[in-house]
Amino acid sequence: MAADNSLDANRAIAREGIALILTKGVQEADEFLVKHRGKSAQIDGSLAIVRVVRCLLTWDEDAIDETDDFVKQIEKKCDNSLDTSSVEALQKSLIVRVIGADCSLLRALLSFVRMSLAYYVKGGVMLRSANKAYQKVHEEVAKHAKSNPSAFEDVRAAYSLGYGIVNLALSLLPESVLNVMKLIGFAGDRDVGRHALELVCRSPDMKAPFALLALLTYHVIIRPVLGVDAGHDFSDPIQRGDELLAFAAEKYPDAPLLDFFKGRGSYLKHDTRGAIAAFEKASSHCDGQPEVRDLCSYEIGFLHILDLEWEKSAPLFGRLLEESPWSPGLYAFLAGISMASSGRTSEAQEIFGRIPKLVKRSNSPFEKLVLRKSGVFVKTPITTSIARVVILEMAFVWNYMQWCTEAQHQRIIDLLQDERKSVEKSVYPLSASLLVEGACLLFIDQLDKAEVCLRGVLDNAETLVSQGESQVPALATFEIGLLYKQRGQMEKAKNAFSKSKSLYQGYEMESQVHTRVKGAIEALPRS
Numbered sequence: 001m002a003a004d005n006s007l008d009a010n011r012a013i014a015r016e017g018i019a020l021i022l023t024k025g026v027q028e029a030d031e032f033l034v035k036h037r038g039k040s041a042q043i044d045g046s047l048a049i050v051r052v053v054r055c056l057l058t059w060d061e062d063a064i065d066e067t068d069d070f071v072k073q074i075e076k077k078c079d080n081s082l083d084t085s086s087v088e089a090l091q092k093s094l095i096v097r098v099i100g101a102d103c104s105l106l107r108a109l110l111s112f113v114r115m116s117l118a119y120y121v122k123g124g125v126m127l128r129s130a131n132k133a134y135q136k137v138h139e140e141v142a143k144h145a146k147s148n149p150s151a152f153e154d155v156r157a158a159y160s161l162g163y164g165i166v167n168l169a170l171s172l173l174p175e176s177v178l179n180v181m182k183l184i185g186f187a188g189d190r191d192v193g194r195h196a197l198e199l200v201c202r203s204p205d206m207k208a209p210f211a212l213l214a215l216l217t218y219h220v221i222i223r224p225v226l227g228v229d230a231g232h233d234f235s236d237p238i239q240r241g242d243e244l245l246a247f248a249a250e251k252y253p254d255a256p257l258l259d260f261f262k263g264r265g266s267y268l269k270h271d272t273r274g275a276i277a278a279f280e281k282a283s284s285h286c287d288g289q290p291e292v293r294d295l296c297s298y299e300i301g302f303l304h305i306l307d308l309e310w311e312k313s314a315p316l317f318g319r320l321l322e323e324s325p326w327s328p329g330l331y332a333f334l335a336g337i338s339m340a341s342s343g344r345t346s347e348a349q350e351i352f353g354r355i356p357k358l359v360k361r362s363n364s365p366f367e368k369l370v371l372r373k374s375g376v377f378v379k380t381p382i383t384t385s386i387a388r389v390v391i392l393e394m395a396f397v398w399n400y401m402q403w404c405t406e407a408q409h410q411r412i413i414d415l416l417q418d419e420r421k422s423v424e425k426s427v428y429p430l431s432a433s434l435l436v437e438g439a440c441l442l443f444i445d446q447l448d449k450a451e452v453c454l455r456g457v458l459d460n461a462e463t464l465v466s467q468g469e470s471q472v473p474a475l476a477t478f479e480i481g482l483l484y485k486q487r488g489q490m491e492k493a494k495n496a497f498s499k500s501k502s503l504y505q506g507y508e509m510e511s512q513v514h515t516r517v518k519g520a521i522e523a524l525p526r527s
Contacts (some may be wrong), residue, residue, distance in 0.1 A: 007092055010039060011154075013379045014046035015206035022209055022248070022255045025289030026054040030351065042206060044074050045099035049210055052106045054256045057291040059113055060325040061360055068110050075103035082140065087151050090144060094137050098158040101133035105162050116363035120177040124170070128186045131166045132417070134159045155204035160196045160344075165214060167193030172222065174511040175518060177301045194218070209434040213257075216244050220264040224513045225399050233453060234268045241265045253394070260295055267403040272303050279303075301334065302400050305391055306408055308415060314338035329359035333370035340387030348387065369508040372468060385422035386429045388415065393432040395473065396439055397509055409440040416440075428469050435476050447483055454480050465504065474504035474513055490524055497521050 013036050020029035033047040051067045054060075078100030083089040105124045112121030119470045137159045145152045171186025181187060184396065197218075200211040221239040224234055248258050257397060262277035279296035287291040301316040317335035321328055336351035355374040359367045373390065382390075392412060395401055404412070416437045421431035438453030457464075457476035464472050481496030504510075 006040075007042075007095070009090070010042045011206045012277045013039070014042040014210065015204075017043070017046045018049055019209040019252065020205060021050060021213065022054055022252045022257050025256075025286065026057065026291065027288055028385050030054070037396050042158060043073075045102055046073050046386050048103060048106055049207070052109060053210070053213070055110060055113060057295065058324070058326055061118065063111060063325075064110050071103050071106050071110075075100055075107075084144075087144075087148060087296045090140075091152065091155060092142060094152075095158055097133060097137050098155065098162065101130045101137070101159070102162050104130035104133065104306060105165060109165075112173075112361060114168070115365060116330065117174070117176065118364075120173060120226070121180060124173060124177055124181050124186070127166050127169060128181070128184070130162055131309060134163045134166070135371070136329050140337055154205065157200055157203045160208070161200040161205070161207045161214075162192045164196030164200065164211070167196065168214070168218060169193075172226065172515070176511075181452065201244075209252075212244065212248055216241065216248075216258075216261045219244065220268060221260055224268060224402070226512065226519070230480045236263065239267050254285065254294045256282040256289055259285070260292055260299075261510055263296065263299060267303065268404055268467070270405045272306065272403070272405070272408070276300055276303055290323070294320060294326070294385070295428060298430070302395060303339075303400070305338070305395050306400060306404050306410060306412075308387075309337045310341035310391070311396075314342065314344075327360070327364065327367060329355050329367045330370050332358050333374055334391075334394075336374070336380075337387050337391045340382050340384060341391050344385070345382060345384060347380055349377070351459050352382075364509040365511065372508070383422065385419040386426070388419055389423055389429045389433045389436070392436045393472075394417070396436050397512075399477070401436065401439060402443065404440075404443070406444050409444050413437050413440050416496065427460050427463045428472070429468055431464055431472050431476075433458045435472055435479070442483055442486070445486070447486060451480070451483055457519070461503075468507070470504040471505040474500050474507065474510075477503065478513065478520070485520075494521060494524055 014032075017029050017033035017036075019460065025351055029050045030047065033043060033050060036043045037047060038044065048067075048071045051063075051070060055064045055067050075260055078096050079093070080097055081093065082097075108123040108130065110125035110199070111119040111126065114396055137155065141152045141155050148316040167188040168190060170178070170195065171190040173181070173188075178187070182210045194215070197211045197215050200208055201215055202208070205211075209516045218238045220372065223237045232453040240262070243454075245258060248255070252258060259278050259282035263275045263282065266272075266275035279300050283296045286296075293455055297316045299319055301305060301313040301320075303308070304313040304316070316526045317331050317338060319333055320326075324331065332351050332355050336355075339345075339351070340348035343367060352374040359371050392415075394403075401409075416433045420430070420433060434453045434456045438450045438457070440445075441450035441453060458473055458480075461473035464470065475499035477496055481493045481500065484490075484493035484496055497517050497520045499512055
């Protein structure tokens with residue numbers, strides 16, 4: 001009984017530490033768990049989760065390396081032997097096994113953050129290792145729980161979180177990596193993963209707050225940003241996000257990180273004013289949580305871009321450039337392109353020249369993109385008209401454009417048409433403006449006008465590919481697929497989706513576009 005009480009006490013400490021991520025931030029969560037470090041595998045495992053969450057929020061390259069080493073050390077300490085001398089002893093040893101598997105899972109997530117094919121494959125192999133360990137624990141529980149089913153509920157909850165994240169993560173990997181995983185008989189089921197996380201989220205398990213965070217991230221960030229569901233219907237992620245936030249509000253009132261997710265949920269509903277209010281509330285109540293403030297500043301910056309308020313987005317990205325460790329190269333580009341869009345082209349030019357020294361992760365598709373584009377603008381000074389086209393193209397590529405109101409879409413269309421004469425002699429800016437205008441017209445159901453714009457992009461496809469701008473015709477082809485879908489021409493839609501993938505390759509955002517293609521094809525009605 002004493003061992004069971006100890007297990008419960010350690011579980012309570014571990015859960016409190018993870019919950020602090022939501023209420024007080026990763027720094028306070030880390031400090032709390034460090035005080036209890038070494039008391040149990042549960043507490044050490046929770047500390048590993050906290051440090052990995054910090055990396056996922058900040059993408060700090062140095063912190064990723066340090067955290068990977070830290071999690072690896074915890075993994076080595078997890079004893080895989082089983083003590084069957086009593087139900088309590090068996091339960092404890094199974095929990096330790098789960099924590100060891102969690103470490104493999106956490107290290108896989110750190111690999112995915114690095115965003116290169118080699119790290120995706122490495123992370124996939126780690127996921128497979130974790131999944132095998134969870135399966136073995138499941139088999140042990142099935143074998144021993146026949147005579148005492150309730151005794152192993154805690155163990156079931158413990159491995160369900162890992163099993164859920166494994167399935168979700170696998171389903172979201174680039175197709176090239178998924179194909180490798182399938183060759184070794186390993187595939188993920190998105191629905192199974194969501195169901196497993198939902199069970200843990202509402203359980204007393206110590207990792208329940210982490211499951212809540214994972215589900216919120218999936219529904220209100222990953223699904224819409226990666227275009228997992230394809231098309232423009234966000235009713236399901238909106239509903240599930242609202243349900244999770246209502247549940248979370250009862251347990252964690254006034255949590256700044258939850259206000260951030262409320263902001264994300266607001267602009268899924270096309271409520272950009274409400275989104276900015278939620279982000280500003282989160283920013284004003286996040287003392288000691290710089291990662292939350294940085295997330296909110298980034299989102300507010302893009303919301304100002306959608307409102308064509310370049311003079312407001314520039315200082316936000318400028319602050320991130322000075323203070324955030326995530327991606328100074330990307331922040332510099334966004335600050336510079338915002339300045340140029342508001343007419344401050346000389347200041348922008350100086351920032352573009354600094355970007356090569358600021359890029360920290362040459363394997364990041366985002367940083368590859370801004371490194372290439374800034375290099376072009378250093379050689380050929382940018383104009384205000386071209387800057388406005390480029391910044392709106394980036395908002396579209398990043399999937400922000402779909403959350404505009406109809407009035408915002410119309411203002412963007414009007415601006416692009418006004419700038420057309422200033423950019424029409426240059427193939428890339430002209431085509432990018434037609435792409436964004438076509439997408440906006442599609443959002444507001446002006447299908448015939450949208451098709452004219454999008455086919456105008458494809459008329460320049462060969463030149464765009466030769467200039468390294470393959471993402472423009474690839475996305476135009478994808479949008480034509482969505483147009484066909486809205487017209488009910490499903491076979492043509494499928495062909496267009498497939499062409500957007502097969503005809504254009506080797507560009508920076510290729511993996512992200514392929515994820516949208518995969519979701520779009522899966523969302524088509526089955527004949």
